[in-house]
Amino acid sequence: MTLDFSTLLPYTDAILEGLVTTVWLTVVTTVAGIALAIVVAYARDGSREGPSGIVSRLLGAYVEVIRNTPFIVQLFFLFFGLPALGVSISATVAALLAMILNLGAYTAEILRAGIDSTLKGQHEAARALGLSRLQSFRHVVLMPAFSRVYPSLISQCIIVMLGSAVVSQISVFDLTYAANFIQSRNFRGFEVYLVVTLIYLLLAVGLRLAFEFVGRRLFAFRQGGSS
Amino acid sequence: MALVSVKDLHKSFGELEVLKGIDLEIEAGEVVSIIGRSGSGKSTLLRCLNQLEQHDWGTIHLADQRLDGTAMSPGELSQNVGMVFQSFNLFPHKTVIENVMLAPLVVKQTPREEARRIAEAVLAKVGMSEKVDAYPAQLSGGQQQRVAIARALAMNPKVLLCDEVTSALDPELVGEVLRVLEDLAREGMTLILVTHEMKFARDVSDRVVFMHQGRIHESGDPQTLFTRPRTPELNQFIASVL
Numbered sequence: 001m002t003l004d005f006s007t008l009l010p011y012t013d014a015i016l017e018g019l020v021t022t023v024w025l026t027v028v029t030t031v032a033g034i035a036l037a038i039v040v041a042y043a044r045d046g047s048r049e050g051p052s053g054i055v056s057r058l059l060g061a062y063v064e065v066i067r068n069t070p071f072i073v074q075l076f077f078l079f080f081g082l083p084a085l086g087v088s089i090s091a092t093v094a095a096l097l098a099m100i101l102n103l104g105a106y107t108a109e110i111l112r113a114g115i116d117s118t119l120k121g122q123h124e125a126a127r128a129l130g131l132s133r134l135q136s137f138r139h140v141v142l143m144p145a146f147s148r149v150y151p152s153l154i155s156q157c158i159i160v161m162l163g164s165a166v167v168s169q170i171s172v173f174d175l176t177y178a179a180n181f182i183q184s185r186n187f188r189g190f191e192v193y194l195v196v197t198l199i200y201l202l203l204a205v206g207l208r209l210a211f212e213f214v215g216r217r218l219f220a221f222r223q224g225g226s227s
Numbered sequence: 228m229a230l231v232s233v234k235d236l237h238k239s240f241g242e243l244e245v246l247k248g249i250d251l252e253i254e255a256g257e258v259v260s261i262i263g264r265s266g267s268g269k270s271t272l273l274r275c276l277n278q279l280e281q282h283d284w285g286t287i288h289l290a291d292q293r294l295d296g297t298a299m300s301p302g303e304l305s306q307n308v309g310m311v312f313q314s315f316n317l318f319p320h321k322t323v324i325e326n327v328m329l330a331p332l333v334v335k336q337t338p339r340e341e342a343r344r345i346a347e348a349v350l351a352k353v354g355m356s357e358k359v360d361a362y363p364a365q366l367s368g369g370q371q372q373r374v375a376i377a378r379a380l381a382m383n384p385k386v387l388l389c390d391e392v393t394s395a396l397d398p399e400l401v402g403e404v405l406r407v408l409e410d411l412a413r414e415g416m417t418l419i420l421v422t423h424e425m426k427f428a429r430d431v432s433d434r435v436v437f438m439h440q441g442r443i444h445e446s447g448d449p450q451t452l453f454t455r456p457r458t459p460e461l462n463q464f465i466a467s468v469l
């Protein structure tokens with residue numbers, strides 16, 4: 001077999017379109033998923049103090065369902081299942097929603113571990129200073145909790161980015177969909193998937209570097225460096 | 228009238244009755260040390276005073292205002308009662324001055340400029356003016372605890388509660404924190420201190436309270452209490468710590 005990458009050239013636009021879709025799905029999911037996780041972690045954390053038992057139970061169920069079912073089934077449920085209930089959403093919206101719900105659940109659980117570990121003292125100090133639970137969560141608890149679980153958070157976001165390949169199954173034109181599409185036309189599976197594999201690899205490395213760049217700025221307080 | 232007035236305070240954790248009826252009156256400007264064995268309820272008493280724990284029975288008044296239950300909002304309470312913990316509990320992601328400014332900004336809604344001025348003043352008082360922009364991780368334990376004291380003072384409380392604030396410190400760092408407390412005492416701050424520093428309790432407090440099994444077993448002026456304990460329990464305690 002001879003490698004011939006020139007057979008891909010006519011499909012550059014398809015690869016670029018897929019790449020753009022995968023990147024924007026990942027970026028929106030990362031931002032929205034982390035925001036969702038913060039809200040869920042706050043609401044679940046409250047169960048220990050407040051009487052918000054039902055909300056906390058429901059959110060707990062959401063987290064468990066997501067974490068104990070395959071992503072592709074969650075995606076299919078949103079895309080193929082919801083119309084049966086009269087809710088029809090486009091493939092792109094279904095993909096985005098599935099990814100956000102998925103990252104939100106995993107990240108909420110990751111954050112909870114960070115909050116549980118040693119932040120009780122800081123939270124108490126905040127309460128003694130008169131901060132409300134929400135003020136304490138926002139100003140005192142959140143940042144150290146994030147800094148503590150940041151490595152797991154990075155991994156989770158990369159997992160979701162890579163897992164997004166599954167959305168090609170509902171015909172969202174992402175990078176994997178582009179690869180399947182090209183392969184079905186030029187029958188050069190090896191070249192196509194080699195290139196796409198490399199692109200995913202670069203995306204994962206790039207995402208990690210971006211996270212680490214942000215982390216160094218956000219969590220400078222941990223270094224104990226100069227002042 | 229007493230500044231702090233505690234009447235018949237009871238507190239249980241499940242089956243365990245930790246406070247079995249505490250009566251305590253503290254005048255403005257008084258320095259009261261609470262001593263006693265581990266588990267005798269000292270921390271629980273302090274934590275009830277600023278409502279980190281809700282007591283089951285009894286009342287707490289500050290000046291003539293009821294402080295317990297829902298009588299006072301957490302924001303109001305923090306402007307009456309400040310607390311310093313054994314483990315400092317500084318906010319690690321905030322600089323020294325941000326630690327001190329947070330509660331005035333968020334709870335009192337003090338304008339930023341004024342909050343900064345207040346923070347600089349209290350940090351000067353504890354001798355931490357040089358380190359306003361440092362993060363807690365860059366400070367020694369003694370320095371962290373002095374910042375924690377400043378942070379509590381920034382809310383201008385009428386009473387400062389200190390729960391074994393030197394117990395987590397290396398011995399050579401204890402002095403700098405005790406000196407800050409002495410200064411505060413001299414300025415007329417009302418202090419309630421749980422402490423294992425018997426020399427400090429004897430030299431600085433106006434009154435020493437000995438807690439034993441959830442009750443105030445004995446209390447009085449430090450000289451009398453330490454030299455002529457009336458109860459065998461206090462006698463034994465003093466012997467074990469000196």
Ligand SMILES: Nc1ncnc2c1ncn2[C@@H]1O[C@H](COP(=O)(O)OP(=O)(O)O)[C@@H](O)[C@H]1O
Pocket residue numbers: 240243245263264265266267268269270271272
């Ligand atoms: N949140 C809590 N839940 C259950 N038991 C507690 C709690 N806090 C304190 N206790 C118990 O109450 C007793 C008194 O504790 P504490 O007030 O901390 O004593 P001290 O400060 O004098 O050592 C101890 O037996 C302790 O185990």
Ligand SMILES: [Mg+2]
Pocket residue numbers: 269270271391
């Ligand atoms: Mg204690």
